[in-house]
Amino acid sequence: MAEAAHILPDMEKEDLRILMAIEIGMKRSEYVTVNNIRFYSRYPMEETLFRLKKVHKWNLTIRDSSKSEVAYTLNSIGYDVLGLHTLVEREIIDQLGPLIGKGKESDVYGCMDDKKNIFALKIYRIGRTSFKNIKKLRSFQGERKHISWLYVNRLAAKKEFDALSKIYELKLDTPKPIGFNRHIIVMSYLRGKELAFYQNLKNPSKIFNKIIKQLKVIYQKANMIHGDLGEFNIIVDNKGNILIIDWLQWIPSDHPNARSILERDIENVCNFFQKKYHIESNPVEIIQSFKKK
Numbered sequence: 001m002a003e004a005a006h007i008l009p010d011m012e013k014e015d016l017r018i019l020m021a022i023e024i025g026m027k028r029s030e031y032v033t034v035n036n037i038r039f040y041s042r043y044p045m046e047e048t049l050f051r052l053k054k055v056h057k058w059n060l061t062i063r064d065s066s067k068s069e070v071a072y073t074l075n076s077i078g079y080d081v082l083g084l085h086t087l088v089e090r091e092i093i094d095q096l097g098p099l100i101g102k103g104k105e106s107d108v109y110g111c112m113d114d115k116k117n118i119f120a121l122k123i124y125r126i127g128r129t130s131f132k133n134i135k136k137l138r139s140f141q142g143e144r145k146h147i148s149w150l151y152v153n154r155l156a157a158k159k160e161f162d163a164l165s166k167i168y169e170l171k172l173d174t175p176k177p178i179g180f181n182r183h184i185i186v187m188s189y190l191r192g193k194e195l196a197f198y199q200n201l202k203n204p205s206k207i208f209n210k211i212i213k214q215l216k217v218i219y220q221k222a223n224m225i226h227g228d229l230g231e232f233n234i235i236v237d238n239k240g241n242i243l244i245i246d247w248l249q250w251i252p253s254d255h256p257n258a259r260s261i262l263e264r265d266i267e268n269v270c271n272f273f274q275k276k277y278h279i280e281s282n283p284v285e286i287i288q289s290f291k292k293k
């Protein structure tokens with residue numbers, strides 16, 4: 001990502017258009033032949049070859065010359081460049097900041113708009129370490145034969161952004177969605193750290209109650225269940241403000257597995273506060289109180 005942000009200012013619009021031409025071709029196959037890249041970019045062959053050489057030198061593409069026709073595919077930096085470029089062009093962000101979090105399937109950076117507002121920028125990296133996580137997203141695949149990492153990550157970003165937008169209407173402590181493009185989402189930032197990383201909280205029962213209360217409102221009013229809740233997906237700052245993050249795996253409350261997934265979420269939170277802060281609670285009762293509308 002830092003590489004992408006570094007290269008972006010030096011890129012000409014023709015370079016970006018070549019990357020976009022490869023991106024379009026990647027909907028149909030992983031590698032896109034030079035001829036198809038020329039077709040999608042609508043540049044003459046000479047210009048196409050010149051730009052391809054340039055973006056390849058910047059290390060934004062992977063080249064396959066083992067077949068009769070040379071073909072290219074975007075690597076993750078190339079895709080980052082496209083996403084970042086669009087966010088900058090739409091004036092959603094102006095500058096990329098430092099890496100602030102590394103999740104299982106994403107990198108999260110600080111970023112700033114041109115009014116110096118600070119946001120969190122989450123960039124999806126599903127399939128980076130293994131394809132195991134892609135399985136979770138099989139439902140996205142539908143009828144498609146060829147499913148690229150590009151597509152999976154783009155859909156993940158959209159899914160989380162849509163979830164944030166839905167919950168944000170309830171005015172709770174979840175990230176405000178600011179914008180998204182491709183595999184990147186921009187949202188409000190809370191300066192703090194994960195619940196898991198506190199040695200001691202000032203008022204743990206207040207925080208515990210706040211979390212449970214919010215989950216209840218989200219369940220009752222938005223019909224949503226987090227699906228991956230635990231001490232790593234709740235940010236707390238030093239004033240006791242919280243932010244419930246990481247909504248990729250949310251499910252609707254009428255989902256066939258809703259009951260067990262809700263139980264798991266609530267038990268994770270209850271167990272954590274019980275073990276670390278000796279706060280006693282009854283997950284079964286809590287879940288029952290969710291259902292009474």
Ligand SMILES: Nc1ncnc2c1ncn2[C@@H]1O[C@H](COP(=O)(O)OP(=O)(O)O)[C@@H](O)[C@H]1O
Pocket residue numbers: 100101102103104105106107108120122175187188189190191192194232233235243245246247248
């Ligand atoms: N809105 C945010 N404000 C502050 N920190 C955040 C925010 N979103 C994510 N982070 C940080 O980035 C880490 C990874 O983000 P998360 O959404 O949990 O991704 P993953 O799905 O990969 O676990 C978090 O644990 C947290 O440290």
Ligand SMILES: [Mg+2]
Pocket residue numbers: 103104232233246
């Ligand atoms: Mg997480």
